[in-house]
Amino acid sequence: MAADTLFRRITDYAHRADPYPLYAELREAGVVRQEDGSYLVGTYHEIAALLHDPRISSDRRNRAVPDETAAGEQGVPPSFIGLDDPEHHRLRRLAMRSFGPPHTPGRIDAMEGEITRIVKDLIAGFEGKKRIDIVDDFAYPLPVTVICRLLGVPTEDEPRFRLWSDTIVAGFDPTPGEDPAERQRAGSEARKAMGLYLGELAEKRRNRPSDDMLSAFINNEGPDGRLTQLEIMTTAVLLLIAGHETTVNLITNGILTLLRHPDELDRLRSEPPLMPKAVEELLRYEPPVQMLPQRTPLADIEVLGVTIPKGAPLILMLASGNRDPQRFRDPDRFDPTREDNQHLGFGSGMHSCFGAPLARMETQLALTALIQHLDKPRLVEDPPPYRRSPVLRGPRHLLIEDDRAGA
Amino acid sequence: MRGEPRDGRIVIVGASLAGLRAAEKLRAEGFAGSLTLVGEEPQPPYDRPPLSKQVLLGKVPAENTGLPQRREVDAEWRLGVRATGLDPFGKRVLLADGEEVSFDRLLIATGTRARPWPNPAEAALDGVFTLRTSDDAGRLAERLDAGPRRVLVIGAGFTGSEIASACRERGLEVTVAERGPAPLVGALGGTLGTLATRLQRAHGVDLRCGVTVTALEGNGRLTGAQFSDGTRIDADVAVVALGAVRNTEWLAESGLAAGPRGVTCDAGCRAFDMYGIVTDDIFAAGDVARFPHPLFEYQLLSLEHWGNAVAQAEVAAHNMVNPGPRRRPHLTVPAFWSSQFGLNIKSVGVPTFSDQVVIAQGSLKDARLVAVYGYRGRVTAAVSVNQAKWLEYYQRLIETAAPFPPAPGAADRPESLVPVPSDVPDPKMLSHGPTVALTGHLPDRRLTVVQPAR
Numbered sequence: 001m002a003a004d005t006l007f008r009r010i011t012d013y014a015h016r017a018d019p020y021p022l023y024a025e026l027r028e029a030g031v032v033r034q035e036d037g038s039y040l041v042g043t044y045h046e047i048a049a050l051l052h053d054p055r056i057s058s059d060r061r062n063r064a065v066p067d068e069t070a071a072g073e074q075g076v077p078p079s080f081i082g083l084d085d086p087e088h089h090r091l092r093r094l095a096m097r098s099f100g101p102p103h104t105p106g107r108i109d110a111m112e113g114e115i116t117r118i119v120k121d122l123i124a125g126f127e128g129k130k131r132i133d134i135v136d137d138f139a140y141p142l143p144v145t146v147i148c149r150l151l152g153v154p155t156e157d158e159p160r161f162r163l164w165s166d167t168i169v170a171g172f173d174p175t176p177g178e179d180p181a182e183r184q185r186a187g188s189e190a191r192k193a194m195g196l197y198l199g200e201l202a203e204k205r206r207n208r209p210s211d212d213m214l215s216a217f218i219n220n221e222g223p224d225g226r227l228t229q230l231e232i233m234t235t236a237v238l239l240l241i242a243g244h245e246t247t248v249n250l251i252t253n254g255i256l257t258l259l260r261h262p263d264e265l266d267r268l269r270s271e272p273p274l275m276p277k278a279v280e281e282l283l284r285y286e287p288p289v290q291m292l293p294q295r296t297p298l299a300d301i302e303v304l305g306v307t308i309p310k311g312a313p314l315i316l317m318l319a320s321g322n323r324d325p326q327r328f329r330d331p332d333r334f335d336p337t338r339e340d341n342q343h344l345g346f347g348s349g350m351h352s353c354f355g356a357p358l359a360r361m362e363t364q365l366a367l368t369a370l371i372q373h374l375d376k377p378r379l380v381e382d383p384p385p386y387r388r389s390p391v392l393r394g395p396r397h398l399l400i401e402d403d404r405a406g407a
Numbered sequence: 408m409r410g411e412p413r414d415g416r417i418v419i420v421g422a423s424l425a426g427l428r429a430a431e432k433l434r435a436e437g438f439a440g441s442l443t444l445v446g447e448e449p450q451p452p453y454d455r456p457p458l459s460k461q462v463l464l465g466k467v468p469a470e471n472t473g474l475p476q477r478r479e480v481d482a483e484w485r486l487g488v489r490a491t492g493l494d495p496f497g498k499r500v501l502l503a504d505g506e507e508v509s510f511d512r513l514l515i516a517t518g519t520r521a522r523p524w525p526n527p528a529e530a531a532l533d534g535v536f537t538l539r540t541s542d543d544a545g546r547l548a549e550r551l552d553a554g555p556r557r558v559l560v561i562g563a564g565f566t567g568s569e570i571a572s573a574c575r576e577r578g579l580e581v582t583v584a585e586r587g588p589a590p591l592v593g594a595l596g597g598t599l600g601t602l603a604t605r606l607q608r609a610h611g612v613d614l615r616c617g618v619t620v621t622a623l624e625g626n627g628r629l630t631g632a633q634f635s636d637g638t639r640i641d642a643d644v645a646v647v648a649l650g651a652v653r654n655t656e657w658l659a660e661s662g663l664a665a666g667p668r669g670v671t672c673d674a675g676c677r678a679f680d681m682y683g684i685v686t687d688d689i690f691a692a693g694d695v696a697r698f699p700h701p702l703f704e705y706q707l708l709s710l711e712h713w714g715n716a717v718a719q720a721e722v723a724a725h726n727m728v729n730p731g732p733r734r735r736p737h738l739t740v741p742a743f744w745s746s747q748f749g750l751n752i753k754s755v756g757v758p759t760f761s762d763q764v765v766i767a768q769g770s771l772k773d774a775r776l777v778a779v780y781g782y783r784g785r786v787t788a789a790v791s792v793n794q795a796k797w798l799e800y801y802q803r804l805i806e807t808a809a810p811f812p813p814a815p816g817a818a819d820r821p822e823s824l825v826p827v828p829s830d831v832p833d834p835k836m837l838s839h840g841p842t843v844a845l846t847g848h849l850p851d852r853r854l855t856v857v858q859p860a861r
Binding site: 048049052053054055057084085086089223297298299301310349350352 | 749767768769773775777793794796797799800803814815816817818819820
């Protein structure tokens with residue numbers, strides 16, 4: 001089939017359960033221009049180079065034809081994921097001050113006990129059920145609870161921001177062919193509403209500091225100054241969405257993959273110290289973020305003999321790079337003991353995943369506890385039904401039956 | 408079978424980073440023979456970068472910087488004993504305790520030591536320190552704990568600058584004396600030297616450039632110092648940070664191309680003898696090695712970099728247990744980092760191999776930038792200040808000999824992009840040895856004056 005329809009096919013919901021053959025076709029085709037003028041890159045080394053190339057912008061306002069998410073926004077500027085330096089650098093640094101080293105080195109480690117408790121409570125909730133939904137009963141509530149504690153957001157408000165979050169995620173769905181303007185407008189509205197909500201929560205903490213990030217955002221001042229009210233809103237929205245739309249997929253994809261590889265599941269059950277490596281392999285094999293659809297070259301750039309013009313939409317297919325045989329031996333094999341596994345699951349370079357250490361810890365603890373608890377788990381449906389988004393890809397439900405599920 | 412690549416006796420002289428990583432790699436590659444590590448220091452291998460940072464700040468005790476082992480290493484460790492000689496005919500390493508160790512293959516990884524203050528009587532004053540070993544760091548940290556009135560740092564290379572930074576962070580008064588025109592200028596050239604000058608002064612360092620220390624004063628205890636410009640200061644601690652001396656004296660009669668600039672080896676880490684003939688059973692890695700690099704016109708490079716020690720040790724180990732066609736070259740692009748005065752500085756390539764420099768991203772004013780260095784129209788190095796994540800891109804430019812100045816279009820790019828001279832001074836102008844040294848093409852300067860040892 002023609003390479004210029006690859007993106008249409010990759011984003012087609014019919015291929016959500018298994019996009020990997022399409023990625024192989026993409027790697028074979030090299031850098032391919034799509035019918036709408038965007039460019040796809042799916043080979044590992046080229047993606048890695050572009051992720052470190054300062055001529056590649058993450059700010060959609062640099063597109064030759066700006067879209068609604070870039071231009072509309074009614075005055076809400078992008079968060080740091082959609083900005084370039086120096087703004088990106090300043091905002092990310094300010095956000096990191098209250099999340100990780102060097103200023104807050106112990107934050108993530110200190111959450112281990114709490115994450116373990118949440119995992120235990122969720123597993124206790126399986127009581128009495130013979131059939132459980134890994135997504136709704138486990139993989140979704142865990143990261144949501146964690147990110148809420150971390151930011152300082154009441155978990156009871158989850159139904160409110162879940163709706164906003166769904167709308168925002170739908171807003172940046174890059175699926176071609178349908179008119180995205182309405183979705184994007186709704187996404188912008190939801191982003192604004194969520195921002196106001198989080199801004200208000202932060203405001204309540206002004207001069208009344210507590211041990212959460214919203215409090216730090218509004219009260220702490222560093223050498224780079226402090227976040228403005230608007231920046232607190234955009235940053236908090238970014239972290240809340242990133243914190244609960246991605247890890248859910250990593251955990252769910254993890255269980256799905258292990259159930260499809262029962263020997264590896266048994267091995268991990270008897271050798272828990274292998275789990276950190278297994279999680280890295282999951283990030284390679286079934287990455288929760290499949291692609292980065294928002295990049296734009298600031299100059300004409302040549303990749304594999306193709307000139308990607310300045311201002312053209314550039315889509316980096318991380319999940320395809322992760323299966324590139326030029327980089328990974330036997331790439332379609334799930335191998336939890338894989339060496340030299342520098343995958344693109346968290347991206348790389350300037351915008352590499354802000355929350356990676358937290359996602360790693362949550363997933364390692366969650367999978368370890370879950371496989372210890374389950375006895376002879378069986379998939380009810382394979383493949384399971386998937387969520388709509390081709391970017392944040394994962395099952396919408398993952399039903400399993402287990403003799404011990406509710407024991 | 409002796410002589411079989413994966414069997415026989417391997418001796419590693421030098422039990423620090425390069426020695427340890429080589430030992431691990433040898434076992435990982437299936438070396439099944441006997442392995443002996445000889446180390447002068449009594450401690451198991453430890454990490455040195457924290458010694459001038461976290462240890463001086465009192466955040467980490469000096470004895471707590473042990474290097475993690477990547478795997479179990481079945482080896483005999485002979486620690487606390489110095490190698491004093493090498494007999495290449497009898498294939499023996501002679502030890503200070505009178506014993507000797509025989510080898511089939513040898514790895515030289517003896518590294519460097521701190522260059523001492525040239526006047527031994529002054530160097531012996533209480534309060535005069537160097538900083539290279541964990542003992543050095545422990546003693547200095549203890550003295551800093553006691554709250555000296557003023558610390559004098561002699562030499563403003565990376566180590567000297569990091570020491571000054573730690574002292575200021577502790578709130579101690581610091582004078583830095585540098586013979587060159589600016590701190591860090593020997594490694595990074597004029598543009599970043601100017602930035603370093605500004606930062607040190609902004610952090611309250613009494614920085615004196617273009618001067619040398621002519622005398623350390625004291626009677627038993629250090630009381631002060633005199634400078635070449637006629638001034639003097641009171642100081643109760645002085646740290647001599649004049650660079651490093653390569654530990655090659657023990658090889659003086661070995662017939663190897665070993666001298667003050669290191670042990671010369673080929674790209675596969677095999678040592679040369681003094682006639683420029685490559686040996687096949689003696690290898691070198693780490694700070695003590697001097698090796699040709701194709702990116703820098705095959706000049707012999709001496710690097711005092713953590714990453715180089717690891718990479719070169721791994722190549723050496725691989726080549727020690729693999730036959731000719733399977734051997735690998737040591738081709739990694741040099742890289743190092745430093746943290747000082749709140750900044751993270753990282754370098755790739757060889758900044759001193761340059762004639763021009765341009766700020767490619769960010770700005771000097773914000774102390775957040777990437778400086779790119781060029782030599783005759785190609786990119787040869789890049790240095791980031793609080794911007795390390797871009798360096799992979801610039802490393803690729805170095806590896807592919809991309810044109811200098813770099814192609815336009817980078818984000819966060821300053822208005823003006825005019826390259827300026829890189830102002831890399833002659834190393835003779837500095838009070839400290841540069842951590843990257845291009846040392847020409849001759850394997851051994853003794854080539855012209857061979858004298859039989861008597």
